[in-house]
Amino acid sequence: MNTPTGQSILVTGGAGFIGSHLVETLVTDNDVTVLDNLTSGRREWVADQATLIEADIRDSEAVEEAAAGADIIFHEAANVSVERSVEGPVDSHEVNVDSTLQLLECAREEDARFIYASSAAVYGTPDSVPIRETDPKAPASPYGLEKLTADEYCRLYNELYNVKTVALRYFNVYGPRQRGGQYSGVIDIFLKQARRGEEITVHGDGEQTRDFVHVDDVVAANCLAAVNGTPGETYNIGTGESITINGLAQLIVDTFESDSRITHVAARDGDIERSRPSIQKARDELEFEPSRSLGSEIESL
Numbered sequence: 001m002n003t004p005t006g007q008s009i010l011v012t013g014g015a016g017f018i019g020s021h022l023v024e025t026l027v028t029d030n031d032v033t034v035l036d037n038l039t040s041g042r043r044e045w046v047a048d049q050a051t052l053i054e055a056d057i058r059d060s061e062a063v064e065e066a067a068a069g070a071d072i073i074f075h076e077a078a079n080v081s082v083e084r085s086v087e088g089p090v091d092s093h094e095v096n097v098d099s100t101l102q103l104l105e106c107a108r109e110e111d112a113r114f115i116y117a118s119s120a121a122v123y124g125t126p127d128s129v130p131i132r133e134t135d136p137k138a139p140a141s142p143y144g145l146e147k148l149t150a151d152e153y154c155r156l157y158n159e160l161y162n163v164k165t166v167a168l169r170y171f172n173v174y175g176p177r178q179r180g181g182q183y184s185g186v187i188d189i190f191l192k193q194a195r196r197g198e199e200i201t202v203h204g205d206g207e208q209t210r211d212f213v214h215v216d217d218v219v220a221a222n223c224l225a226a227v228n229g230t231p232g233e234t235y236n237i238g239t240g241e242s243i244t245i246n247g248l249a250q251l252i253v254d255t256f257e258s259d260s261r262i263t264h265v266a267a268r269d270g271d272i273e274r275s276r277p278s279i280q281k282a283r284d285e286l287e288f289e290p291s292r293s294l295g296s297e298i299e300s301l
Helices: 015-024 062-065 082-085 087-112 143-161 186-197 216-228 245-255 280-286 294-300
Strands: 008-012 033-037 051-054 072-075 113-118 165-168 172-176 200-203 211-213 233-237 264-265
Touching: 008 015, 008 062, 008 233, 015 051, 015 143, 015 216, 033 062, 033 087, 051 062, 062 087, 072 087, 072 216, 072 264, 082 087, 082 143, 087 113, 087 143, 113 143, 113 245, 143 233, 143 264, 165 264, 172 216, 172 245, 211 216, 211 294, 216 233, 245 264, 245 294
Parallel strands: 008 033, 008 072, 033 051, 072 113, 113 165, 165 233, 172 211, 200 264
Antiparallel strands: none
């Protein structure tokens, strides 16, 4: 994998699900600092070779301290809960937008490359699939709007201040250390239900489609963005393939030979029916190629 070497790197959210895996890859050949308040991350997930600064991403002094001397900033810290963004949009905006803006200012001051963890939520309900980076953006939640706003700030900082920004729009990331949640966390929820022999609860008719991408492939995309990414650009990060939620539930039942029954409960308000990205731009410009398939990885989770 093409990764940065000999760099001073800051990873925000580096004790969390995606960030900790990224840190593990980077610490071998780089000087890595992690900024994380350990709300959802864990200290034991941070590689021993990394320096951990335990602080909130909204703490401006801590952010400036962590970013001092950085060559590359990977910004993974965020409120990733749609529900929390709906219940507390002001607080969520502070975490997801204001903190990104401050970090962009740090990148501007340090002349650091800036890799931003954006989201498929920027698209809202797509007109068609596969979704391309240039397709319409219609976020359906404060979280999606926050991600789009920060995404646009990255583009603007490249245009106005020549900050080398790259935004990666993650689709449904899964893998070790993931916790249950509305998006890829459905895998974690289904796995727990199957292992306990409980009913596997599918919202709605289960024909919603999702692209599930392994965290190792997301880490690879971040490293490639730091090396190959075109400044000012955004890239969809997924596998380019999709599966229905029914298909996911059945895959888990079959893989673990579970006695769990698949049952259906009320649909979620605003649940997107189809989600699948085109990753051709990431293939062409980043040389990104996903290497992990859901079918072969489920058993190891």
